Amino acid sequence: MSALSRRHFLRRTGWVAVGTTVFVTTGCGGLPALPTRNDSVGSEILGWLQLTPEGRFRLFDPRAEIGQDAGTGLLQIAADGLGVSPAMVDLVRPDTDAIAPVRSTVGSESIALFAPLVARAGAALEATLRSRAAERLSAEGSTLRATDQGYVVPGGALVTFAALAGDGEAIRARAIPDAATLQRGPSVGAPVQSKDLDAILHARPLYAGDLRLPGMVHARVLRPPRRDARPVAMDDSAARALPGCLGTVEDGDLVCVLGERSGVLAAAVANTRVTWEGGAALDVDAMRRDLDIDRRLAAGDLEHGVVSGRVEEDVPWPVDLRLSIPFAAHAFLEPRVAVARWQDGRLDVWTGTQDAFLVRSALAKAFDLAAQDVSVRPQRTGGAFGGRTLCTVELEAARIARRVGRPVRLQWTREDEFTLGFHRPPSEHRLRARLDASGRISDWWHAFTSGHVLFTSAAMPGWMQTATSLVPDPGVARGAAPPYAADRTRVEFQDVRLPVPTGPWRGLGAAPNGCAVELLVDALARAAGRDPLRFRLDQLPPEHDRLRHCLARLGALTEAGARTGHAIGHGCAIYKEQSFVAVAAEVTREAGRPRVTRLWCVHDCGLVVNPDRVRAQIEGNLTWGIGTVLSEALAFDADGPSAQQFDRYAIPRFSDVPPLTVELVESQAPPSGAAETAIAAAPAAILNAFAALDGAAPRTLPIT
Numbered sequence: 001m002s003a004l005s006r007r008h009f010l011r012r013t014g015w016v017a018v019g020t021t022v023f024v025t026t027g028c029g030g031l032p033a034l035p036t037r038n039d040s041v042g043s044e045i046l047g048w049l050q051l052t053p054e055g056r057f058r059l060f061d062p063r064a065e066i067g068q069d070a071g072t073g074l075l076q077i078a079a080d081g082l083g084v085s086p087a088m089v090d091l092v093r094p095d096t097d098a099i100a101p102v103r104s105t106v107g108s109e110s111i112a113l114f115a116p117l118v119a120r121a122g123a124a125l126e127a128t129l130r131s132r133a134a135e136r137l138s139a140e141g142s143t144l145r146a147t148d149q150g151y152v153v154p155g156g157a158l159v160t161f162a163a164l165a166g167d168g169e170a171i172r173a174r175a176i177p178d179a180a181t182l183q184r185g186p187s188v189g190a191p192v193q194s195k196d197l198d199a200i201l202h203a204r205p206l207y208a209g210d211l212r213l214p215g216m217v218h219a220r221v222l223r224p225p226r227r228d229a230r231p232v233a234m235d236d237s238a239a240r241a242l243p244g245c246l247g248t249v250e251d252g253d254l255v256c257v258l259g260e261r262s263g264v265l266a267a268a269v270a271n272t273r274v275t276w277e278g279g280a281a282l283d284v285d286a287m288r289r290d291l292d293i294d295r296r297l298a299a300g301d302l303e304h305g306v307v308s309g310r311v312e313e314d315v316p317w318p319v320d321l322r323l324s325i326p327f328a329a330h331a332f333l334e335p336r337v338a339v340a341r342w343q344d345g346r347l348d349v350w351t352g353t354q355d356a357f358l359v360r361s362a363l364a365k366a367f368d369l370a371a372q373d374v375s376v377r378p379q380r381t382g383g384a385f386g387g388r389t390l391c392t393v394e395l396e397a398a399r400i401a402r403r404v405g406r407p408v409r410l411q412w413t414r415e416d417e418f419t420l421g422f423h424r425p426p427s428e429h430r431l432r433a434r435l436d437a438s439g440r441i442s443d444w445w446h447a448f449t450s451g452h453v454l455f456t457s458a459a460m461p462g463w464m465q466t467a468t469s470l471v472p473d474p475g476v477a478r479g480a481a482p483p484y485a486a487d488r489t490r491v492e493f494q495d496v497r498l499p500v501p502t503g504p505w506r507g508l509g510a511a512p513n514g515c516a517v518e519l520l521v522d523a524l525a526r527a528a529g530r531d532p533l534r535f536r537l538d539q540l541p542p543e544h545d546r547l548r549h550c551l552a553r554l555g556a557l558t559e560a561g562a563r564t565g566h567a568i569g570h571g572c573a574i575y576k577e578q579s580f581v582a583v584a585a586e587v588t589r590e591a592g593r594p595r596v597t598r599l600w601c602v603h604d605c606g607l608v609v610n611p612d613r614v615r616a617q618i619e620g621n622l623t624w625g626i627g628t629v630l631s632e633a634l635a636f637d638a639d640g641p642s643a644q645q646f647d648r649y650a651i652p653r654f655s656d657v658p659p660l661t662v663e664l665v666e667s668q669a670p671p672s673g674a675a676e677t678a679i680a681a682a683p684a685a686i687l688n689a690f691a692a693l694d695g696a697a698p699r700t701l702p703i704t
Contacts, residue, residue, distance in 0.1 A: 033362035044100035050170035055162030066384035070110035073609040080185035081122020083146030095377040104355035108673025123180035124173035191612035216407040220265040229279030238271035281638040293428035304472035306491035327634040328424040334382025337411035340397035352381030362391035386504030422458035424505030425451025429516040441486040451502040458501035479510035484539040510680035518684030550582035569689030573680035578672040580604040583685040604665035625682025
């Protein structure tokens with residue numbers, strides 16, 4: 001009998017919820033600012049969409065722009081609801097003073113959650129304007145036709161939107177309908193161009209780093225050689241001699257060099273001598289031991305169950321695999337940057353973030369301000385992928401701006417990103433399965449360890465980490481439940497507290513768990529001498545018809561098979577129980593170097609609002625799959641991550657990206673997530689293609 005751990009005892013006796021509540025409510029340290037998760041309901045939705053006195057419509061985008069261009073999709077929905085073309089709607093990126101708090105931009109939720117809300121706002125404003133127009137034209141509202149100019153009666157009389165607006169403030173609806181129809185229309189389903197495209201092509205300011213304020217100085221933080229080391233002495237005389245350098249400034253443990261221009265900062269850092277003390281070395285070997293899945297299994301059952309069935313452990317396992325997946329960085333191309341300004345006791349911050357309201361809360365808490373005295377002005381962001389969910393560079397910029405009494409632009413370096421950002425945690429997987437006499441899966445056992453994803457030291461104080469250690473981290477578990485039918489299924493895991501900050505990375509646990517699940521089902525098919533795609537179709541239960549359709553279409557796309565010297569692999573997934581994807585990869589080895597030569601994807605995310613944007617997200621996921629399998633791994637030594645630049649952390653280049661074929665499933669189901677779905681299947685397909693090419697399942701990622 002396996003040992004009964006403390007967590008198992010607490011869970012089985014009902015004390016998990018009680019213990020967590022006690023920790024949170026008895027004052028074991030202050031609560032940090034938490035991600036915004038409130039639902040937008042009622043009157044706050046009406047403020048998102050307005051008619052301006054100029055006769056144009058304005059949509060305050062409730063989503064952060066982190067590269068997915070969800071705002072354009074929401075604009076399309078608003079335009080259809082108003083009966084006008086998208087050209088009539090201006091997309092505005094609101095600051096935290098302009099709209100009520102909205103959810104963090106995470107989890108591919110933007111269209112799934114906010115499309116119905118914007119549709120309701122559009123229907124509400126259209127009804128308000130139609131009523132006004134009917135009164136002006138002395139006509140029945142139902143007889144009016146909306147155009148880009150205004151409302152027209154059958155006889156041809158027109159009342160313009162500008163006339164309806166008058167000379168006063170912007171008009172918003174006063175009542176919101178219970179629901180609104182969301183379906184294909186003149187704009188929804190069309191490839192509408194991003195409102196930002198012209199500004200991007202002509203290098204007009206869009207990002208926080210583009211901003212220049214009067215009197216602004218540039219800052220760069222001097223980082224310790226080891227995490228938690230403290231500065232005890234400093235000499236900046238050589239730095240101050242540099243033209244444009246303003247020397248250094250300290251605010252507690254934060255030390256910065258300042259410059260009138262950003263170009264002097266690197267030289268200023270190199271010419272500043274800081275003596276540090278403290279800071280513990282990282283015990284890399286201890287991390288490896290803590291994550292060792294076989295060591296954990298030998299000690300007894302793992303702490304948490306995703307699927308808690310029992311399997312026949314004493315019967316030989318014809319398929320028994322082990323898979324190790326390393327740390328991975330977000331590696332977005334735009335490093336973090338924030339501009340902070342103190343003025344009349346108020347704080348203004350311009351930044352690229354996934355949650356402007358969390359940043360506002362964190363800054364208000366840090367400086368003991370009321371929320372209304374902090375304004376966060378979100379800018380377009382050059383990539384996020386879960387990595388911009390916390391308040392980091394914003395707090396540093398605000399501290400230095402308060403210290404020097406001038407606006408400050410502070411940008412992290414690439415070294416900062418690797419050293420201070422949180423990363424996808426490593427995971428170790430043990431995978432076992434067997435078939436019955438009819439060729440159906442009889443037993444499925446997936447056991448794995450992982451660093452934390454949501455209950456992580458990157459966001460939680462120590463006491464809060466202790467509290468959450470009593471319950472399973474849902475980010476770690478994402479995607480671990482297999483879609484396949486089996487007589488007995490057991491999926492269990494151990495989340496491991498690591499000394500390196502970890503956290504959300506595109507899809508959370510879906511990519512590593514998807515690799516494990518699909519590696520196992522592919523190995524089962526090969527062991528049975530079955531075609532892997534046909535085998536998957538045969539193992540799916542009836543309720544997964546949408547995934548079955550994706551796999552069948554994938555089979556049609558890849559019917560010609562692999563070219564000579566190549567191999568094809570498959571992967572599929574159900575993401576967050578609402579989006580469905582199947583991916584195939586063709587691979588080869590050129591002079592011993594592994595290479596992906598083609599990728600196919602069939603994707604079902606319900607109603608597609610903007611097919612161009614969805615395809616772009618899928619293509620990004622497919623490319624990310626190449627990096628996951630072939631190159632991306634963040635190694636650590638005693639001082640921290642060994643990578644300081646991209647020369648030590650290889651992401652795919654354009655030359656690594658093969659022809660991509662993406663087929664979107666026509667669906668009238670409600671829209672669901674597209675930005676992360678394919679990451680749950682793309683690495684698995686590539687991994688399985690190399691397993692087929694080499695005749696053995698890889699044990700470690702990346703395979704090179």
